[in-house]
Amino acid sequence: MHPLVRAGDLVVLTVDMVPQDPVQEEQPVHLASPYSVLSFVRDMPAPLSLRLFDLEGDVVHHGGTDAEGEPVVSERWDTITTSTGTRLQMAFAAPATDVDALAVLVPGAPLFADVPVVDDEVPPAVLEGQVPAEDGPTPTVAVPVALDLDRVVHAPTFPLESTSAELEGAVQTTESTESVEITLGADVLFAFDSAELTAEATAAIDLVAQRLAEREPGTVTVVGHTDDQGDDAYNQDLSQQRAQAVADALGGQVDAQDYPLDVEGRGETEPLVSGSSEEDRARNRRVVVTLVSTVVTRTEVTATGELPEFEGLVQEDPSALLRIDQTRSWDVRATARRVGGHVVVDLVVAAADDEVDSAWVAGFLRGWGDHRGDGTVSPHDNTARATVLDGAVRLYPMDYEVGVSETWPGGEWFTASDLHGAARIDGGQSRTYSYVYPRLDADAVTLQVGSGWSEGDFRIVDIPVEP
Structure with missing residues (x-):
């Protein structure tokens, strides 16, 4: 993960992805699927699920697109053909001049909480040793290829909204700046x-x-x-x-x-x-x-009341693995930290078997909360079933509206969490799902996935919130 580099009214993200195992040329690694979004409202070009977050100002940045709506990204970022790996480079709207760091959410990885924003030269768009699109055999040193920032005509930002339910669900507050x-x-x-x-x-x-x-x-x-x-x-x-x-x-x-x-x-x-x-x-x-109206002061949610009853799996020791047995078995563990005042939960899901190329995925994470009501929708593979509890207070993942349609007049809402909940996890592998929640005055929280009535619903109690 390289620093974000300012380039006029844009900022350029550079991420190098290098395989841990040798890659055979006849068996390339395809990366596009985890970065794509199955939207109900808009045509969402890959790699949209990689996003920048200003968690002090509560703003999310989507990648820039050209006049045809295609993403302006480095070439061949989505396929690894050699053990050198590949480089994904893309442009976003630059944050305000006083913002010196942003969070970066990469599919399958923990949230990068503090990526510096710097004034510097933009790195080449091709990783050393990577094959540029216009070249044939793999060069010893890649030809320096620059990202065409002049193509960017649209680099959207959206205000993040937070939703909390307090007084045992009697009061639900949804707010943005x-x-x-x-x-x-x-x-x-x-x-x-x-x-x-x-x-x-x-x-x-x-x-x-x-x-x-x-x-x-x-x-x-x-x-x-x-x-x-x-x-x-x-x-x-x-x-x-x-x-x-x-x-x-x-x-x-x-x-x-x-x-x-x-x-x-x-x-x-x-x-x-x-x-x-x-x-x-x-x-x-x-x-x-x-x-x-805009925020003048911000008061963190303060919990009252007891945890509501729950019929699903309950893990009382947050340091221990929780085993979820379905068609396949999964081990999960959660940690929590504070980023920009927000509670961020990192949920690690590991395959507990030796299966490879299985068609069964950790589907218990897929879905979205019901707090937006009828007429709204979230991406098909969204991972927003996880809420945070502190006493009787419930926090939903931060979200934002990307558009409306005749079918969904209340809009489609993306969450500040992984948008690809159907990722395949082979035996011996794990995947991290990060969730960004509203600001909460708590030293420990409970993570709950689902309502407790579906197979795979679970609750992990008393997860310490670290700095």
Whole structure:
């Protein structure tokens, strides 16, 4: 991993990938698959799953593309034909001038947390001894080939969003540097068929006021929602009354001149999730508080309550391997560290057998969280089933929206985790999956994959969070 080199309004990443075992020319190693993304919304050219993260400013950088949408990368980066290896070089939008390091997420490897950003000469785009695309036999020294930075016409960046569920799931906060959205479960705020706040609502309202105070002044929207039981007019009226009750309570804690409250009821017209089960209806009964403004101060999430019950595998000793027996057997171990204030969990998955070229992969990591609701999607192989718990507080992996479509009007969301959850792991091999979570004031966390109801769901308790 070379330092990131500034080149005008771009920054160039250079990564050398050298095989540990000799490579036969007739059996090249193909790297493209782990770096590609199976998107539902956009045509995502490889190697998109290699990304830069500014975890102080909460921004993610995607690789630059040309006028045809093709990635601007070094030639033949995706195939290793000799034991020399290969060099992947690609351009991104440069970070702000005061940013002197970024994190780099490479598929299958632990997050590189602190890669320097320097002013220097951009290295050649071809590794010494590698065959440039236009050459024939392997040269002793590769011809210096420069990355064509003039081809870059689009180098996107996206604001990272964090989602936490506090007070035993009663309050869910989704925020970025630009906005905060707090969803309050109506069943905690109100009794059935009532718009009068319960005694238990006090802690939830206090938390909302705290989140608003972390932001620049602006108009706060308070919107009430109901489930689909009852007629439309009744639900509309109930949602308006409940939104007003929350606004009245907030009005006693925030300065109305700095944070004027705009109250609205939408009845059953905008469900968070489809379905008529009691669980689905409970999620749809909610009051959503939104403020669009920038962060002034940032308060880390502080845990309260006990770990929720869990029916899956539980590993009480985080230093020990957890064996997951499915069609194949896997050993997993997790460690945690703090990067830019965020909690980063590195989950190592190793094949516990001797199989080679098996069709069975560690599928228990594939999927995404349900906190975004209906109308949203994540890449097909996304590895976002892993959440972090501290007491009753749950943190979802950081994510960001890359686009919308007619099928997915709520957008497609990429997570700050490996986007290739179906990687093959042969016997004797391991793969590391890094997850970036919101900021959390905790010395130890619990990692949970799944809800506990599916085969392979597991929980690793009391993982120390290291510097």
